[in-house]
Amino acid sequence: MTVMTYIGAIGAAQQEAMAADSRVVIIGEDVEANVYGTTGGSKTRAEQGDFVQQFGRNRIRNTPISEEAIVGAAIGAAMTGLRPIVDLSYSSFMYMAMDQFVNQAAKNRYMFGGQSSIPVVFRSAMFYGLNTGAHHSDRPYPMFMGVPGLKIMAPASASDAKGLLRTAIDSDDPVLSFEAVLLWGSKEEVQDGEFRIPFGVARVRREGADVTLVAISGCVPMAMKAAEEMEARGVSVEVIDPRTLVPLDTQAIVRSVMKTGRLVIVEPAHKMCGAAAEISAVVVEEAFHALRAPIKRVATANMQIPFSPALEAQLYPTKEKIVTAIEVVCADQLNSVRRTV
Amino acid sequence: MTVMTYIGAIGAAQQEAMAADSRVVIIGEDVEANVYGTTGGSKTRAEQGDFVQQFGRNRIRNTPISEEAIVGAAIGAAMTGLRPIVDLSYSSFMYMAMDQFVNQAAKNRYMFGGQSSIPVVFRSAMFYGLNTGAHHSDRPYPMFMGVPGLKIMAPASASDAKGLLRTAIDSDDPVLSFEAVLLWGSKEEVQDGEFRIPFGVARVRREGADVTLVAISGCVPMAMKAAEEMEARGVSVEVIDPRTLVPLDTQAIVRSVMKTGRLVIVEPAHKMCGAAAEISAVVVEEAFHALRAPIKRVATANMQIPFSPALEAQLYPTKEKIVTAIEVVCADQLNSVRRTV
């Protein structure tokens, strides 16, 4: 076991994959100079760990600022023998390449009757909550969940980031990786050597009996804190991180709700048509009779993101908002607790 | 009252708006030759009703095939005095301009503290179910519902199309109009003269007591048929068409479910993260205690669209699938009916 940061784990996974398979290349803006911190052991060229030194400019490629062509080129290269990792830096830039994601990456294998294989990973980071304003704060993964043919990972810890990214690079299908900048520095014990974590298997971060709390990406740590706080108040919270959104481990969530009878979902995306809406709808369809309270969604307000520190934070999920939601769905529970005290 | 087709109503609304306000212009690919049937009374240039004849090439503009620039130009023109209607023909082409929709149309007023006004309408038609294959069959409105700052209309009848489009053209905010090609020929009595239908007000297409059936766009007619069929079997179905998805008239839906205790939602989009997921999640949050059965979604399978007539139809909602869903949520009801028979 080694303690790694979330961003360090991503860099390590890329380094392992590059070393293991010469068909793996990294293309993106400013990847040579390691501007975003995942293409070098450190940021100094001289130092051991620098990807350009290790793998050369044939496999570590600085691109022009041309997201649509970058994504298209990676798809075309994947269809013809490479296994590219594309670093798109900010998730907010993905819109530039939307046609390539939807009409080429997601559709080609299907449209062409299985003739094409498209082993490519598109990495981007969600930079919300950092006063970067409306153009750099998006969390757009739900719009890609509605595009069949794409796989989507959204890791919330170092080991998940490392293990899922290796699985993504091994996959013969296009994978979108949505990473949380708020978690870049978060540390976790990561098993030594190479390992993979399968897609479609949720991680139960915490077992509990009274309410199921599904948390996505950057919302997982605050969900854990909220769970601890409620524990102290006599409410046992089960925290589940789906880790991948496509495929989505609905069975694990439904199983948990069958046990707890209550569900709160917290995610960084806008509330409207988000992953929480999908999860809520699935649970109502499949676990209705087990439900003992309304399902609560804690998500980002349906607003654009303002720049001012005086304005931004209030739009996002917080531990307090999660606690409030749990209090609502566990009202009877809490009353009975109060009575027993 | 005049009987109009759905597509005729759209053309009529555009003609009225162009005649009423010289700032209204239509730009898009092949609008001069009226290839898509909404920029001319008929398709012959000579004939009365041709838009180029009436309004001239300064206001009816054939564009290059450059969706991103078309959409951006319309936004910029709207910010500086025009009120453009953009004809994007197929909804499947909207991805080309995703950045302009999300980062400019939806954000500018907000980011700039209210300095900009963006009166522009983006029309596109959903061509699914016509064996046009995966590149021409998308129904992507849910991904835009998650983008605050856009308004979205999805009319299901001639009068709604006409009245909502006039409201859209009057709006100082960007509006996306998703039209259903399957409804182009459908006829309805439309009130004479100019009229507007407000956004955010659902239309109750049919009153009922036992189950609420929310139907969107091309799914409304089959929902009406399913309702009639169930009526005959003793189940009274209330059919609600939201007509606009942003703003969404959740109050009308919640009110209806409070009455019926049951909900089925039918829409043409993919099931994953669709409008039905959002509606289901809202109802569970706000009408949980009135719910007497699981909420059922009838949507398009999470698959890309195959070309072959032998394959395509099975992916979409049908009257039969709606009936089956109603049978599930109204099981007790139907049994009691059977008993009484």
Add this chain to the structure above:
Amino acid sequence: MDSGWTLPEETLLEMQRRMLRIRLFDERASKMVKRGYIPGTVHTSIGQEAQVVGACMALVAGDKITGNHRSHGHPIGMGSPLGPLMAELVGKATGVCKGKGGSLHLADYAVGSLGESGITASSIPIAMGAGLSAKVLGEDRIAMAFFGDGAANQGVLYESMNMASAWKLPVIFLCENNHYALSTPSHTVTGGRISDRGHGFGMPGIRVENGQDLIAVYDAVATAAARARSGEGPSLIEVMTYRFREHSEGLRINVDYRDAAEKEYWTSRDPIALFRAALIERGFATEDDMLAMEAQIAADVDACEKFAMESPDPAPEVAFQDLYSEAYTLEGVL
């Protein structure tokens, strides 16, 4: 570069064969649309055969192409057998894409056809990416993107040209300028000349003024192909040609957007008739050879229709396959 006329006789005859295959296949497809055998629509390459075949024949086995909605000519030009193509247009299980692609989305990986795209210009960066993989893996192959004069106004073309130029990728950007994008005359929506756009992106921009002359097209593309193979990078080629039929079969536009004189000028320059005459005149073939070839291909096209019509429909469950490499069921697929 020697002219294409120095190619082996058999190659020259194969060029004529491929043009004829495209012509007769598309004429048949048009009829089958009218008869309702082919659902949706098709876009024929009738009139543009020299532009298509001249380009494809300048490639070799292993090279890759991508195309657009005017889609049948490209795989046929690369040597794709007709039966599975026609079966695809009809939507049969024996279709080259199992009936899941249809006319707009043909692909035949066996001949290097990576896929036609119903979305204008969307396949251009795919071809560029095929050039990237060749360069990174050190494989001796090139890639060519076919697109129209209308698609030439999509920004992704210039992003792709720029990246291919900066990275010296073995790519050819081939613009099929048939003077119209649907009902829109190219000159009314295009600033400058498409071929002039190569220079600013650091590559040759060649215009083939007579795209009805197969050898003229071949020579231009062969030169660009040699440049690509030698590591000098991409080229942009604009071939001036004309579609003899309406934009798509079944489409009726009641405005005369193409004037009669122009139509007359171009239709009198039938690429197949021109090359046929040249082959005979230069002694590569006799009138009888040509008649035999034409009869043979007419028979092939009859056979491909028969194959398509007699093939079974795909089984319903095929609609739920090939979305991903492993077959796992997405929640709520049904």
Add this chain to the structure above:
Amino acid sequence: MDSGWTLPEETLLEMQRRMLRIRLFDERASKMVKRGYIPGTVHTSIGQEAQVVGACMALVAGDKITGNHRSHGHPIGMGSPLGPLMAELVGKATGVCKGKGGSLHLADYAVGSLGESGITASSIPIAMGAGLSAKVLGEDRIAMAFFGDGAANQGVLYESMNMASAWKLPVIFLCENNHYALSTPSHTVTGGRISDRGHGFGMPGIRVENGQDLIAVYDAVATAAARARSGEGPSLIEVMTYRFREHSEGLRINVDYRDAAEKEYWTSRDPIALFRAALIERGFATEDDMLAMEAQIAADVDACEKFAMESPDPAPEVAFQDLYSEAYTLEGVL
């Protein structure tokens, strides 16, 4: 076109004033980022003042501009007062965008600034659209889009240039070529020369080799502006310049991607020092005039910081305003 040197003295002095305002504003903003007064990051135009002001001063009241992340110079160049700009950077209620935009998204409609864009190249078609509205409405105004050498590889630029050219719109595409896109040298990711890309789209492509010379920039833009106003259509101008500081304040890149000699070459060509000397040499101002001007602007910048720091934060509910024209609450906003 007469050279900018024939402009009235007051105009020439105003040019120097605006360059100084940009320089001192950006130097102050840089300090305020370090001190933590300005959240997020800022991109300074230090070193590029001649390129910005030379372009802006060739416009007249009513003209529109759009810009990019290197955003302060553009509104200041158009004459925007400094207080509300600095307040915006700090995120105050008195900010030009009510604190909702921040450095990357400045806009000041009072001076024709339609908005800077944090998304590279995304604002280019917006400017083109402003040209479209001028043409359709018959209003005598033009629009200019500022973008960098990196943004020049985004396809939307070429779509916008093509449409502006086909429709002869009064638009100027102004490329600020400071030789780098973040850490990426322009020549490593750019095929050909950006200014050479104008021709293929039917417009002049002018390169201003010495973008540190304000009058050289002014003359080029004034010529393009005259062309636009006279209905002849758009122009592409590439101004060669250099940013004296890192890509953005606070960013640390541990690879030396700019070599020392190059840095030295450019920093020795400070546009403000150059124009200052020229103004004195040509007798438009004395050393004392310049000192007074510099003192005045230093005072203005002190005042704008004071204004920003002393202004109130926006009220929380402001975050829920301005999404739409009418204030209706979206379901589930909170």
